Amino acid sequence: MWELLKYVILGIIQGITEILPVSSSGHLTLFSHFLGMNLDNLTVFLMLTNTGSFLAILFFFRKDVTGLVNSTYRFVIKNDHNFKDDFLYVVKVGIAVIPVGIAGLLFENALPNDLFTTSIALLITGTLLLIIYLGRHFEYNKNVGFQNAIAIGLFQMFAVVPGISRSGITLVGGLSQKLPLKDAMKFSFLSYIMISVPVSILGFIRLSEANESINLLGYGISFVLSFVFSYYAVRWFYHYVKVKNLIYFSIYCFIVGLISLFIYFI
Numbered sequence: 001m002w003e004l005l006k007y008v009i010l011g012i013i014q015g016i017t018e019i020l021p022v023s024s025s026g027h028l029t030l031f032s033h034f035l036g037m038n039l040d041n042l043t044v045f046l047m048l049t050n051t052g053s054f055l056a057i058l059f060f061f062r063k064d065v066t067g068l069v070n071s072t073y074r075f076v077i078k079n080d081h082n083f084k085d086d087f088l089y090v091v092k093v094g095i096a097v098i099p100v101g102i103a104g105l106l107f108e109n110a111l112p113n114d115l116f117t118t119s120i121a122l123l124i125t126g127t128l129l130l131i132i133y134l135g136r137h138f139e140y141n142k143n144v145g146f147q148n149a150i151a152i153g154l155f156q157m158f159a160v161v162p163g164i165s166r167s168g169i170t171l172v173g174g175l176s177q178k179l180p181l182k183d184a185m186k187f188s189f190l191s192y193i194m195i196s197v198p199v200s201i202l203g204f205i206r207l208s209e210a211n212e213s214i215n216l217l218g219y220g221i222s223f224v225l226s227f228v229f230s231y232y233a234v235r236w237f238y239h240y241v242k243v244k245n246l247i248y249f250s251i252y253c254f255i256v257g258l259i260s261l262f263i264y265f266i
Helices: 002-017 024-034 042-060 062-076 081-107 115-134 146-160 166-176 181-209 216-240 243-265
Strands: none
Touching (some): 002 024, 002 042, 002 216, 024 243, 042 062, 042 181, 042 216, 062 081, 081 181, 115 166, 115 243, 146 166, 146 181, 166 181
């Protein structure tokens, strides 16, 4: 029973922290360590729980995604230029996910996934959020352009490091380009949806190839809870968080990063 409860905790943590700019991979690394869990394949577990979060985000932005897919079809297949802007937006999202896709393939098994690395990365995430908070009085009034998409993509590639928040780093990238917060959020989450499709497929393939010692019931519980909590987290985050609120996430990253760093050295 206690073992299943651990998966409940990890599923809830994944669901919340995947959305908030505090790093889900970092939190799963930290809590799996604190709970004394020896996950046979942390990468597979992360992929599976990320799929739960991906489906929640897809459900939340279902109207936007459906509209963009329809517009792309009408522009590419029907040659209807009234949908050109939406099609170009999809292209920009695609451009933004290329760097993180390449980084994921190159460094998936090369980066250390330990307390020290995670602690330092959380401190870096906190610092970046603090910088954006300090520049909160800037005027954010630009639309997403191709240069913005490239910049966000280059920021996003650092999210392969455990402790570097994907949502946080893409928000930092978007806000550094003077995009309005809502636009930066939407672009960030849509890019997450696009990159999550192949990652989710790969996760289920690896799960099917994994050894028998994997706790399938525990993984399933974490998957369901990551979906539920991600949905409510993204609904809250998208509707209520402002640039000035990012200081709280920055402080949180500093606190968690310093605590885990202290635990690493003792």
